[in-house]
Amino acid sequence: MTSSASSKAYVQNIPAQVLPPPASMVGVVGWLRTNLFSSPANIALTVVAALVAWWLIPGFVKFLITDAVWTGSDREACLAKGGVLPGACWAFVKDRWTFMIYGFFPVEGYWRVNLFFLLGAIGLTWMLWLNAPRRDLGLIFFLVILPLTVYGLLSGNNPVGFLTYPMDLLAGKNVAMAGIFSVLLFLVGVFVGRIRNTSGKTSLVYGVIGLVGLTAFGFVFAKLWAGFGLSQVDTAKWGGLMVTLVVAGVGIVASLPLGILLALGRRSKLPVVKFFAVMFIEFVRGVPLITVLFMANTMLPLFMPDGANVDKLLRALVGIGLFASAYMAEVVRAGLQALPKGQYEGAMAMGLGYWQMMRLIILPQALKVTIPNIVNTYIGLFKDTSLLLIVGIFDFLKAIETARIDPQWAAPTTSPTGYAFAAIVYFMFCYGMASYARMTERRLSVADKR
Amino acid sequence: MKKVLMSFAIGAAVVMTAGAASAQTTLEQVKKRGTLQCGSNTGLAGFGVPDAQGNWSGLDVDYCRAMAAAIFNDPTKVKFVPLSSKDRFTALQSGEVDVLVRNTTWTMSRDTSLGLEFGPVNYYDGQGFMVRKKLKIASAMELSGASVCTQQGTTTELNLADFFRANKLKYEVVTFATSDETIKAYDAGRCDAFTTDASGLYSERLRLTAPDDHIVLPEIISKEPLGPATRHGDNQWFDLVKWTHYVMLTAEELGVTKANADEMAKTSTNPDVKRLLGTEGNFGEAIGLTKDFGIQIIKHVGNYGESFERNVGAGSRLKVARGVNALWTKGGLQYAPPIR
Numbered sequence: 001m002t003s004s005a006s007s008k009a010y011v012q013n014i015p016a017q018v019l020p021p022p023a024s025m026v027g028v029v030g031w032l033r034t035n036l037f038s039s040p041a042n043i044a045l046t047v048v049a050a051l052v053a054w055w056l057i058p059g060f061v062k063f064l065i066t067d068a069v070w071t072g073s074d075r076e077a078c079l080a081k082g083g084v085l086p087g088a089c090w091a092f093v094k095d096r097w098t099f100m101i102y103g104f105f106p107v108e109g110y111w112r113v114n115l116f117f118l119l120g121a122i123g124l125t126w127m128l129w130l131n132a133p134r135r136d137l138g139l140i141f142f143l144v145i146l147p148l149t150v151y152g153l154l155s156g157n158n159p160v161g162f163l164t165y166p167m168d169l170l171a172g173k174n175v176a177m178a179g180i181f182s183v184l185l186f187l188v189g190v191f192v193g194r195i196r197n198t199s200g201k202t203s204l205v206y207g208v209i210g211l212v213g214l215t216a217f218g219f220v221f222a223k224l225w226a227g228f229g230l231s232q233v234d235t236a237k238w239g240g241l242m243v244t245l246v247v248a249g250v251g252i253v254a255s256l257p258l259g260i261l262l263a264l265g266r267r268s269k270l271p272v273v274k275f276f277a278v279m280f281i282e283f284v285r286g287v288p289l290i291t292v293l294f295m296a297n298t299m300l301p302l303f304m305p306d307g308a309n310v311d312k313l314l315r316a317l318v319g320i321g322l323f324a325s326a327y328m329a330e331v332v333r334a335g336l337q338a339l340p341k342g343q344y345e346g347a348m349a350m351g352l353g354y355w356q357m358m359r360l361i362i363l364p365q366a367l368k369v370t371i372p373n374i375v376n377t378y379i380g381l382f383k384d385t386s387l388l389l390i391v392g393i394f395d396f397l398k399a400i401e402t403a404r405i406d407p408q409w410a411a412p413t414t415s416p417t418g419y420a421f422a423a424i425v426y427f428m429f430c431y432g433m434a435s436y437a438r439m440t441e442r443r444l445s446v447a448d449k450r
Numbered sequence: 451m452k453k454v455l456m457s458f459a460i461g462a463a464v465v466m467t468a469g470a471a472s473a474q475t476t477l478e479q480v481k482k483r484g485t486l487q488c489g490s491n492t493g494l495a496g497f498g499v500p501d502a503q504g505n506w507s508g509l510d511v512d513y514c515r516a517m518a519a520a521i522f523n524d525p526t527k528v529k530f531v532p533l534s535s536k537d538r539f540t541a542l543q544s545g546e547v548d549v550l551v552r553n554t555t556w557t558m559s560r561d562t563s564l565g566l567e568f569g570p571v572n573y574y575d576g577q578g579f580m581v582r583k584k585l586k587i588a589s590a591m592e593l594s595g596a597s598v599c600t601q602q603g604t605t606t607e608l609n610l611a612d613f614f615r616a617n618k619l620k621y622e623v624v625t626f627a628t629s630d631e632t633i634k635a636y637d638a639g640r641c642d643a644f645t646t647d648a649s650g651l652y653s654e655r656l657r658l659t660a661p662d663d664h665i666v667l668p669e670i671i672s673k674e675p676l677g678p679a680t681r682h683g684d685n686q687w688f689d690l691v692k693w694t695h696y697v698m699l700t701a702e703e704l705g706v707t708k709a710n711a712d713e714m715a716k717t718s719t720n721p722d723v724k725r726l727l728g729t730e731g732n733f734g735e736a737i738g739l740t741k742d743f744g745i746q747i748i749k750h751v752g753n754y755g756e757s758f759e760r761n762v763g764a765g766s767r768l769k770v771a772r773g774v775n776a777l778w779t780k781g782g783l784q785y786a787p788p789i790r
Contacts, residue, residue: 099500
């Protein structure tokens with residue numbers, strides 16, 4: 001063994017040392033080679049892209065940062081000096097940012113809006129951050145407590161004022177409203193009872209407890225609320241980024257459940273349900289959002305009797321919510337149709353009922369495959385809120401457009417600066433949504449990676 | 451059956467409250483509500499713009515504040531309802547706003563077919579031209595062969611065509627979709643002249659690279675009388691709207707200002723001033739107000755001249771000349787009937 005090995009010196013008998021890959025294949029150079037210069041076509045594309053970037057980016061940087069005006073109290077700061085225009089007029093944004101964020105909200109109430117931003121951030125984190133404690137409570141907080149708190153906080157109205165309506169029955173006034181709310185509260189009690197597996201008479205007891213208990217709670221809360229003394233702020237005074245977030249938030253939260261119901265309705269075998277779902281979706285999708293808003297704003301008041309005036313913002317919220325749910329319904333339906341029939345049959349073979357089948361088998365899979373489209377709809381909705389200006393609501397973009405009109409800041413670069421600021425803020429929100437969606441997709445697609 | 455009864459009850463309740471509401475005059479409704487609802491612009495330089503805290507100011511805004519001062523002795527009791535040019539008339543017709551003060555041009559068709567009353571003109575506007583100083587043009591008549599930048603699809607474009615045709619001048623029109631693009635193109639030298647309403651010319655000029663290199667030509671080629679509008683059928687309210695403006699004009703004519711109103715009320719022996727400030731006669735009651743509504747307006751908002759200078763004139767950045775908006779005594783068109 002040893003002799004034969006030594007006699008043939010050209011045969012290596014120990015494993016060769018592993019050499020590092022050539023310098024041109026690792027590190028920055030390697031990355032550049034594989035990603036940017038791997039073929040003649042790629043080299044050409046890289047060169048073109050670099051030229052375009054070289055042509056565009058310095059202009060952007062110059063306008064937005066290096067040549068920009070950062071301080072000043074009026075348009076004089078942003079005017080041309082010696083015939084040369086300065087860059088972006090950030091001093092204008094700095095001076096007017098309160099209007100862009102808070103709109104017409106009274107200055108002494110800015111803390112309420114700030115608290116709304118904070119609560120919203122907490123609610124979002126709690127619900128979206130996977131390692132957060134008690135995420136089930138987070139969901140209740142986000143869907144029930146947060147909207148009521150925000151409504152109370154921003155409007156100054158008692159957010160659960162409706163709970164005391166049944167008391168009007170005793171006084172014999174507003175019978176219709178009081179009756180409706182009594183029944184609703186009773187039903188809430190029955191519903192809670194059902195969750196706890198009651199039936200028959202016990203359900204009725206729960207209903208009565210619900211009615212009496214909630215009304216009593218409403219009564220006590222109303223007293224506390226009055227003692228708190230938050231001044232009322234008309235929704236006409238809401239504006240800026242705040243109103244954009246409120247409207248987008250309501251639209252986003254409302255459109256998914258409504259959309260799911262509509263999608264299920266459209267695929268339902270019950271002819272009436274199907275008919276109404278199809279009619280609703282097709283009708284709402286068939287008209288532009290701007291028309292829906294215009295209808296809600298201009299036509300509705302003409303049909304309604306004098307004095308019966310529905311809040312302008314509420315009209316817009318309902319319009320946007322319904323509009324978004326029609327689109328969402330079609331997105332969800334695509335997911336439902338993507339599932340193989342075997343999933344439905346398998347679920348039925350397990351003996352699951354319709355709602356169980358949907359909740360446990362179908363929807364989790366259908367929603368997973370439609371995440372990109374759902375987020376797409378959300379991002380579209382977020383940006384559609386800028387159409388609110390049609391109905392005289394000053395959303396973020398309209399607030400910027402109005403602020404730039406003021407002669408105090410009229411300068412050649414004011415408008416571009418305002419729009420640049422709008423673009424940056426909209427991008428931050430939309431990119432945030434998209435990033436979270438990508439993360440969720442990666443998490444949920446673990447099962448598909450074999 | 452129960453459902454039918456319920457919906458019937460709701461319907462009846464709504465109809466009853468509606469009936470109660472429409473039986474009231476506009477003034478009664480405003481007093482009961484505690485605020486005046488004023489249809490306003492969504493933002494127009496000089497006429498209504500919000501500051502950093504969202505407080506409105508402007509010539510039209512002052513009109514609303516003056517009405518609130520007359521009714522409540524408090525100029526802050528106004529709710530401004532920003533309206534687009536599309537939904538402004540519906541908002542007024544449906545009762546969403548009590549009065550529309552939104553740089554609305556008073557035309558015959560609007561006055562006669564929309565069920566509206568147009569009040570006194572608080573700003574006589576009209577289409578004008580802006581050109582570069584270095585062209586050395588002093589009149590629009592010298593614009594022959596010029597290219598003119600304007601916004602698409604507005605009456606501005608039609609007025610422009612009429613003017614040049616009537617004067618047998620040659621021109622080239624260059625249109626853009628938005629006012630931003632239009633002024634940008636003019637600034638970049640795309641056209642020789644820029645045209646829009648005169649009040650707009652002054653505010654657009656501020657957005658040019660070198661505002662001082664441009665002048666507004668004296669010719670006004672269209673009539674754009676801007677004024678408040680109210681609903682048909684409530685004459686007392688219409689009178690209130692009218693006399694709010696006339697009080698401000700009369701005050702300017704008589705030299706009563708925000709600063710000296712109180713003193714004038716005490717010391718003046720001029721019967722005109724006394725009637726204006728309510729120390730003599732009882733003119734306010736005829737329009738459902740107190741007799742000192744005049745002094746309330748002037749004390750809180752000032753006279754017309756003060757409001758004009760503050761918002762669009764020399765005291766503002768727009769620096770619009772008084773021109774036709776001067777008092778009739780100074781060669782303008784602003785003329786108030788006597789208070790007596």
